[in-house]
Structures are given as C-alpha cells and as structure tokens.
Amino acid sequence: MTMGNPADIRLSGVGKTFSQGENAVRAIGDATLDMERGDFISLLGPSGCGKTTLLRIIAGLENPTEGEVLVRGRSVWTGDKRSSEATRPISMMFQEARLFPWFTVAENVALPLRLRGVPKAEREARAHALCETVGLKGFEKMRPSMLSGGMRQRASLARALITEPQVLLLDEPFGALDAMTRDTLNLELMSVCAQARVTTILVTHSITEAAFLSDRVVVLAPRPARITEVIEMPFERPRTLDLQRRPEFQDMLVRLRTSLTGGH
Amino acid sequence: MTNHRFLRIALPTATVIGFLALWVLYVEMAEVSAFILPPPHEIVIAFVGLVGDPATWHHAMVTVIEAVSGFLIAVSLGIILGMSMARIQMLEWAFKPFIVCLQLIPKIALAPLIILWFGFGLESKIVIAAALSFFPVFSNSLVAFRSVEPGDRDVFTMLQANPLQRFVMLDLPTALPVVLAGAEVAVVMSMIGAIVGEFIGGNEGLGYLSVAMLQELQVPKLFAVIVLLALIGLALYTVIAQLRRWLTPWHASVSQRKP
Numbered sequence: 358m359t360m361g362n363p364a365d366i367r368l369s370g371v372g373k374t375f376s377q378g379e380n381a382v383r384a385i386g387d388a389t390l391d392m393e394r395g396d397f398i399s400l401l402g403p404s405g406c407g408k409t410t411l412l413r414i415i416a417g418l419e420n421p422t423e424g425e426v427l428v429r430g431r432s433v434w435t436g437d438k439r440s441s442e443a444t445r446p447i448s449m450m451f452q453e454a455r456l457f458p459w460f461t462v463a464e465n466v467a468l469p470l471r472l473r474g475v476p477k478a479e480r481e482a483r484a485h486a487l488c489e490t491v492g493l494k495g496f497e498k499m500r501p502s503m504l505s506g507g508m509r510q511r512a513s514l515a516r517a518l519i520t521e522p523q524v525l526l527l528d529e530p531f532g533a534l535d536a537m538t539r540d541t542l543n544l545e546l547m548s549v550c551a552q553a554r555v556t557t558i559l560v561t562h563s564i565t566e567a568a569f570l571s572d573r574v575v576v577l578a579p580r581p582a583r584i585t586e587v588i589e590m591p592f593e594r595p596r597t598l599d600l601q602r603r604p605e606f607q608d609m610l611v612r613l614r615t616s617l618t619g620g621h
Numbered sequence: 622m623t624n625h626r627f628l629r630i631a632l633p634t635a636t637v638i639g640f641l642a643l644w645v646l647y648v649e650m651a652e653v654s655a656f657i658l659p660p661p662h663e664i665v666i667a668f669v670g671l672v673g674d675p676a677t678w679h680h681a682m683v684t685v686i687e688a689v690s691g692f693l694i695a696v697s698l699g700i701i702l703g704m705s706m707a708r709i710q711m712l713e714w715a716f717k718p719f720i721v722c723l724q725l726i727p728k729i730a731l732a733p734l735i736i737l738w739f740g741f742g743l744e745s746k747i748v749i750a751a752a753l754s755f756f757p758v759f760s761n762s763l764v765a766f767r768s769v770e771p772g773d774r775d776v777f778t779m780l781q782a783n784p785l786q787r788f789v790m791l792d793l794p795t796a797l798p799v800v801l802a803g804a805e806v807a808v809v810m811s812m813i814g815a816i817v818g819e820f821i822g823g824n825e826g827l828g829y830l831s832v833a834m835l836q837e838l839q840v841p842k843l844f845a846v847i848v849l850l851a852l853i854g855l856a857l858y859t860v861i862a863q864l865r866r867w868l869t870p871w872h873a874s875v876s877q878r879k880p
Contacts (some may be wrong), residue, residue, distance in 0.1 A: 441642055441781050449779045455772055458871040459794040468790070469780045498872055 362428070365556040366392040366524065371424035373410055388424070390391040391576065394523070395554035397547075399567035401575030401613065408560045410582075415558065416526050417444040428524060447579065448522035450530040454509035456501035456516075463488060463497035475518070487515045491494040491545065509537040514542070517549055518549060525550065527559040540598060543570060551594060564613045569601060573600045576616045586616050659841045667841035668848055677849070683826040684815050685853060687743055690809035691750020692857075696758050696804055698751075703762025704796075708773075713763075724756045732817050741822045750814030754807035761803025765796035798872040801865040808861045812854045 371388040374381050385407030392398060400408040403462045415426055417439040426433040431443035448469075456465045463484045464471075470480035485548040488497050491511045501509055510530055517525060526547075531539045547570055561567050567574045568590055576586045590609065592600055600606050647653065648660045655663065671677050702720075706713040732749050739745035769792055777787050778845050819828025827850055834843040866875050 416779060418778060438776075444779070445781060447779065450774075451772060451775065452770060455776045457773070457791070457794070459869075472777075472780050472782045472786050472790075502871070 364391045365396070365429055366390075366558070367427040368411075368424050369427075371411065371414060371416060371421045373407075373419065374422050383581050385414075385577075388584050390584070390587070392556055392558070393516065394556055395551075396570050396573070397446070397550055397559070398573045398575055399559045399561055399571040400566040400575050400577060401561060402617065403562060403579060405579040405582070406577040407521045407575050407579070407582035408587075412526055412528055412558060412560050413578075416447060416449050445522040447526060448517040448520060448524070450510075450513055450517050450528065451528040452529050452532055454501070454506075454513040456512055457499055458593060461498050461500060462493060462504065462512050465501060465512055466493075466519055468493055468516060469520045473517060484515070487519050487528045488512075491515045491518075495511070507534050507542065510534065510542060514546065514549075521553065522555060525555045525557045527557065529560050529562070532561070532563075539566075546570070547596065564617070565601065565609055568606065568609050568613060569596065575615060576613065578617075578619060585619070588613065588616065628776055656838055656840050658737050659844065664844040664848070668845040669724075671673065671842060671845040671849065677830070680827050680830045681849065681853065683743070684812075684819065684828065684850075685857075687746040687815035687818065687826065688750050688808075688811040688857065690743075690747045691752075691814055692804075692808050694747070694751040695754040695811065697767055697804070699758025699807070700762045700800060703759045704766045707763050707766035717763075720756075722760065728752045728814075729817055732821055736818065736822045740770075741824075746815050746818035746823070746826070749818040750811040753814035754810040757803040757806040757810065758800065759803075761799050762796065763784070765799035765803075766792060768799070769795045775807050794869075796814045798869045798874060801872075802862070805858060805861050805865065808857045809854060812857065814849070816850065 368388050368390045373384045375384055376382075388411055390398075396451070400411060403464050410419060410438050414421045415428070415433065418434045420434050420437040420439070428443050429446060431440060433440055433443045456462070457468070460468065463481065466487060467480040467484035470483065471570055475483075485497055487493060491514055493508065493515065496504060496508065496512075501512065502595040512595065513530065531542050543566065550553070559567070559570060571590050574588045574590060576588065578585045579581065588609075592606065644658075646854055648655075648658055659667075675845075694725055702716075706717060731752065735752070736745045737750050739748050773791060773795070774787075777791050782790070815826065816828035816831075819826035820832055823829055831846040831850075834840075834846060834873055869875060
C-alpha cells in the first residue's frame with residue numbers, strides 16, 4: 358500500500374517493447390500518470406500511439422516490459438504475472454460488445470456475478486434491474502444477435518457495471534456506433550461514472566468525445582509512442598450536449614488538435 | 622411466397638418421378654434382365670417382404686449396434702484428442718503428423734486386417750466403424766477448440782473466470798457447433814464402416830444380408846436391403862442433426878440469422 362496517497366491508479370514509467378528476433382517495436386514508453394478516485398481521463402491519439410496497449414497493460418491483459426502499474430495500491434503486474442487481486446475492482450469494455458450468443462441478454466449481463474458464485478435469484482434480479490437502467494427493458498430474454506449495435510453496447514455496459522467496479526476501462530466502446538447513439542450512450546456513461554465515483558479511463562481517437570467526457574485528456578503521439586501532454590478540461594459538471602456549442606469548448610478542441618499534431 | 626412453397630415440394634417430387642420413369646423406360650425398352658436391374662415396383666414388393674421378415678430386423682439391429690458403438694467410440698476419442706491437442710501445443714507436435722499419416726491410409730484397406738485381429742464378431746465391425754468415423758470428429762474438434770477469439774478470452778480474463786468456468790461457458794459452447802458438424806459426417810462414415818466389415822466376414826448384419834442376396838441372385842431383395850440401409854443412415858444422420866439444432870440453437874447455421 359502506498360501510505361497516505363489516495364491515488365487510485367498510478368502508472369510509473371510504464372513501457373512495452375514488442376521484440377521478435379532482432380526487430381523491436383516500442384508500443385509505449387515512459388508513461389507516468391496519477392489518477393484519483395472518480396477521475397475520468399481519456400487517452401487520445403492517432404492509431405499506433407500505444408493507447409490501447411497502455412489500457413491493456415492497466416487491465417492486466419498485456420504485461421509491461423518496464424515500469425509499474427498500481428491499482429488502489431496493488432501492483433497489477435509482478436514480472437509477467439498478472440495479479441487477480443489487483444485487477445478485481447476493474448471492469449473493461451471493448452470495441453466490440455463481446456456478448457456471448459449462447460446466453461440471453463440478461464444472462465450475458467449477469468455473467469460476471471455467475472462467475473463469482475452469486476446465487477441465481479440474486480444475480481437475475483440485479484441483471485434485470487440494471488437492464489432497465491441502461492434502457493434494455495423488454496430485451497432481457499432475447500439473444501444478442503437480435504439486438505442492434507447500440508443495444509449490444511448497452512448490454513456490454515450493463516455487464517461491465519454489474520460488479521459495481523471501482524475502475525472502468527473503456528477501449529473505444531462506442532467507436533463503431535452512429536453519432537446520435539454515441540452521444541446518448543456517452544451521456545449515460547458520464548452520469549453512471551459520476552454517481553458511483555468510478556475511476557474511468559477511455560481510449561478514443563475522437564477529440565470531441567475526449568474533451569466532453571474527461572477531467573483530463575492524455576495526449577499520445579506515435580513513433581516513438583509516448584505521452585506528450587496532459588490537459589485539464591475545466592468544464593463544470595454535470596455537462597450537457599450544450600457544452601459542445603460553447604466557445605471555450607471549441608477553443609479547447611483547437612488546443613487539443615494542436616497538441617495532437619505536435620504544434621503544426 | 623405460396624408459389625415458391627409449392628415449387629419447393631413439386632420440383633423435387635418431379636425429379637424423383639422423372640428418375641423412376643426413366644428407369645422403367647430403360648428396363649422396358651432395352652429389355653434389361655430383371656437379374657441385372659429390376660423395375661422399381663419389384664423392388665417395392667421386395668422391400669415390403671423384407672421389412673415383414675423378423676430376421677431382417679435382427680440383421681438391422683446388428684448393423685445399427687455396430688455403427689452406433691463405433692460412432693460413439695470415435696466421437697469420444699476424437700473430441701478428447703482434438704481438444705487436448707488444441708490446448709497443448711506439444712501434444713499436437715508429437716501426435717498430429719502420425720494421425721494425419723494414418724488418415725492418409727485408405728482405412729477400408731485395413732478392414733481385412735482388423736477382422737484378422739478382432740475376429741468375425743461385432744468387435745471387428747465396431748473397430749472399423751470407429752476408424753472410419755474418427756477423423757472428421759478429431760479434425761473438427763482440433764479446429765473448434767482453437768477458434769475461441771482472443772477478445773472473448775479477454776472478457777473471461779477480466780471477469781477472473783477459473784479454468785473450469787472458462788471451459789464450460791466459453792470453450793465448449795464456441796466449439797460445439799463445429800464438433801457436431803464433424804459428428805454429422807462421422808455418423809454416415811460409421812454406417813459405411815459397419816457394412817464393409819460385414820461384407821468381409823461374419824454371418825449377421827445388413828451388409829452380410831446384401832452379400833447373401835447377391836449370391837442367391839435375389840436382385841430385387843438386394844435393392845431392398847440397400848433402400849433399408851439408406852433409411853437407417855438417414856435416421857442416424859437426422860438424430861445427430863437434430864441434436865445439433867437442439868444443443869446450439871444460437872448458431873448461425875441453425876437460426877439462419879446474421880451473427
């Protein structure tokens with residue numbers, strides 16, 4: 358435990374180099390970052406900047422070749438061994454909904470509880486309640502293949518939330534959806550995260566999305582893949598879509614775009 | 622689309638009737654001996670006689686027991702070996718070339734040897750049936766248990782699933798449709814294996830019966846045995862196909878819905 362430090366997630370000098378024979382590709386280097394409970398940050402950058410790799414290292418899905426990741430004071434990686442204790446408070450959403458076709462929507466949502474041994478009646482009740490929260494009422498008994506893309510990601514969000522996670526990792530979960538559905542889901546996501554004070558990291562390549570949702574935006578650059586800047590989003594909460602039309606928000610988008618292109 | 626539904630029934634019926642008509646026409650016009658090719662109605666009469674005879678049912682039971690036993694052995698072995706090799710790379714390196722070489726031998730050529738080793742009873746036919754139906758189950762299982770997507774594995778990793786949960790709720794349902802597709806092929810192969818075994822040696826089973834009919838030159842009855850074999854094969858295939866629909870109702874090949 359890090360005494361007297363409330364940092365929920367701490368990255369110190371995290372880096373990863375993929376090597377194959379004589380070729381080595383640096384996926385991310387020297388990432389250092391502190392997040393407090395309830396922080397919402399975005400990892401923003403073009404493809405190849407290592408943002409997804411960094412998220413997967415925090416999730417314990419890929420091991421770093423250097424540096425350390427602490428989640429609530431526990432180290433996610435010991436060498437190349439993942440700690441299930443440290444990753445237990447984490448939920449993750451992926452680019453695809455990753456629902457399982459052999460389960461109904463409600464069974465998919467309840468899956469994390471089932472794997473933790475929660476009794477059937479309790480997990481069903483909680484899954485149904487959460488389905489209602491994310492706007493899936495009436496779809497519980499359907500198979501995932503019958504849902505639209507947006508509905509599938511709602512189910513995926515419900516599955517991520519049902520364990521009441523303290524950390525939420527989002528790998529462009531709404532990237533494949535149309536703009537309107539994406540806005541709606543982002544608003545819902547923001548209110549859920551704020552209510553439960555979930556520490557959230559979102560990987561995105563959308564400047565608007567990063568600025569709108571985050572407390573801080575971490576700008577990454579490729580070749581070499583690294584963090585170039587961390588920028589505060591000084592907009593009061595709760596935020597509504599109106600914020601996006603305000604001049605200071607527009608100025609922020611310009612600021613972020615400049616940072617992304619390295620000042621050119 | 623009532624018109625289409627009508628055609629779906631009318632067209633195949635017309636094909637069968639046309640085939641039978643050509644058959645009758647050929648037998649009549651070319652004056653083919655009934656010993657070589659009997660007209661269809663004689664086969665129908667022979668078939669009715671065949672199924673009315675209790676001895677036939679004994680022979681049919683023997684063939685079914687041989688085929689089904691061989692099939693079950695092949696399915697168990699095929700799934701266990703395919704799954705193990707999918708999970709343990711070393712096992713695949715060690716055994717897969719060997720198994721593929723075995724597959725390259727025409728296994729029917731081994732049938733006389735198997736009779737030599739296992740005798741003229743049921744056992745040798747069961748072994749031949751198992752040998753013929755093993756490979757489709759094995760190779761499908763090997764592919765099936767390999768085809769779990771890394772992204773799906775990530776979900777189970779994030780949910781801290783233990784190995785047993787991972788197997789029951791992820792690997793098994795992912796693999797099942799492909800494994801069962803292999804079993805559909807295998808069940809047909811197991812019938813072929815049982816019949817070939819009976820051709821070579823033994824004194825019961827429908828394969829034996831058809832050889833006996835040939836030696837007695839009872840050609841309509843020989844045809845009737847062939848029809849009965851086809852019906853049994855169809856029944857076994859239908860059981861496995863229905864099992865697949867019932868066990869994997871979500872799969873695209875069953876629900877015909879886009880994944």
